[in-house]
Amino acid sequence: MVANPQKKPKERRIKTEEKLEQISAIKERLIAEYSKFNNAGGKMNTLLDLLNKEYKFGLCYDTLNKTLSDKNATTLDFFCVLALCRYWKLDISYILSPADNTEQPMPAVETMMDSIKFKVLDDQAYLGTYYGFLSSNKEGSSDLHKLCLKIDLSPTKSFTASLGISRSADGSDECNEADARRLWGTPIISTTNNNLSILFTDNLGNLVFLYMQYIQHNTYGMYYRKGIAVTTASSSAREPIMQSFVLFNNPVPKEKRFYIPGLLLPPQKTFAVTEKNAEKLSAEDPLLEEFFDEFHYLLEHSKDSVYRINEKTILSEDSQMTIEDRIRALLLLKEKSISAGKFFYSQDNDYSDFGKNYLHRSE
Numbered sequence: 001m002v003a004n005p006q007k008k009p010k011e012r013r014i015k016t017e018e019k020l021e022q023i024s025a026i027k028e029r030l031i032a033e034y035s036k037f038n039n040a041g042g043k044m045n046t047l048l049d050l051l052n053k054e055y056k057f058g059l060c061y062d063t064l065n066k067t068l069s070d071k072n073a074t075t076l077d078f079f080c081v082l083a084l085c086r087y088w089k090l091d092i093s094y095i096l097s098p099a100d101n102t103e104q105p106m107p108a109v110e111t112m113m114d115s116i117k118f119k120v121l122d123d124q125a126y127l128g129t130y131y132g133f134l135s136s137n138k139e140g141s142s143d144l145h146k147l148c149l150k151i152d153l154s155p156t157k158s159f160t161a162s163l164g165i166s167r168s169a170d171g172s173d174e175c176n177e178a179d180a181r182r183l184w185g186t187p188i189i190s191t192t193n194n195n196l197s198i199l200f201t202d203n204l205g206n207l208v209f210l211y212m213q214y215i216q217h218n219t220y221g222m223y224y225r226k227g228i229a230v231t232t233a234s235s236s237a238r239e240p241i242m243q244s245f246v247l248f249n250n251p252v253p254k255e256k257r258f259y260i261p262g263l264l265l266p267p268q269k270t271f272a273v274t275e276k277n278a279e280k281l282s283a284e285d286p287l288l289e290e291f292f293d294e295f296h297y298l299l300e301h302s303k304d305s306v307y308r309i310n311e312k313t314i315l316s317e318d319s320q321m322t323i324e325d326r327i328r329a330l331l332l333l334k335e336k337s338i339s340a341g342k343f344f345y346s347q348d349n350d351y352s353d354f355g356k357n358y359l360h361r362s363e
Contacts, residue, residue: 018099020074022098027069027073028070031070034047044064044065046155047087047155051084051087055086057079057083059079059080063077063080081096117190119189120187122159125216126187127152128221128222129149129174130151130222130249132149134231137232137233144261145167146173148163148166149162149247150163150164162185163184164176164181164182167179167180183202184202185199189214194213195214196212196214197210209228211230213225222249223355224246226246228243229242229243229244248356256358269340270338272338274306309330315327
């Protein structure tokens with residue numbers, strides 16, 4: 001075998017020059033973004049705090065300063081470049097492209113969304129901290145998770161959002177425990193249908209999507225909202241979960257937290273309770289005893305016997321019916337079930353007033 005000839009000094013010099021040119025181009029692109037940040041009032045220390053405290057990147061001042069300086073164009077901290085691209089939502093393929101690249105960068109998601117039909121939230125009434133709940137992402141669990149949504153102004157004066165999720169309802173209202181999840185996103189309004197959406201992500205690849213009705217508040221800020229949350233199950237399959245969430249402008253006292261599971265059920269005009277559970281609750285709680293006495297005539301009129309059908313049990317049982325036939329039968333029954341086929345998350349003034357007044361009122 002013939003050994004590969006070593007690169008000639010001229011070839012090595014060309015490669016070195018290309019590398020230095022690319023490093024210089026990367027720095028120029030990042031420095032241009034920092035100039036925008038600086039013109040909006042941001043400083044190097046401010047940027048360092050945002051990257052470390054909010055996004056948990058763990059950078060040091062010297063590394064950040066060297067990355068955003070054109071004086072040292074021979075080396076580059078790749079992790080710092082990634083951190084800046086994530087914070088400023090830059091097209092990383094463009095930032096790392098060769099110096100002679102003529103392609104234009106892909107705009108950030110919020111830049112594309114900030115158009116006639118979609119725009120970044122700019123309603124000052126929504127700035128602040130909101131406290132809420134959603135159900136556990138474990139199948140069969142009735143536990144609650146606390147939420148803490150913060151909508152703030154960034155140093156560039158655009159609206160940003162952060163979301164904390166505690167592992168239990170007994171966590172802090174700010175969701176600042178060491179094992180709480182922290183995610184970041186941009187609140188987007190659809191001007192066509194007046195809905196507010198926030199897609200949250202973190203550095204580990206977790207994703208949470210919140211979708212709710214957008215309402216302009218002339219007197220108060222947002223004090224109660226119920227919407228749709230898309231999260232991920234804690235199972236090994238990590239399948240998507242769609243459920244309700246609720247938000248309040250103040251923490252809900254622990255002694256009134258037992259109303260939250262009822263608020264988290266999907267909105268529907270009717271719901272079913274077994275007669276056994278109704279009688280048990282009525283015997284245990286004077287409030288429910290009064291409720292059934294007051295509305296007995298309505299409840300008796302709509303009372304009916306129901307079959308509680310467990311699909312997993314039906315499909316796993318030994319039977320002469322094939323699985324296909326069982327599924328066909330289940331689908332026909334589902335069409336006539338009392339479960340709602342769709343849920344409308346419109347603002348309900350009665351429940352909004354309940355959330356604003358009763359849940360935060362001292363008894």
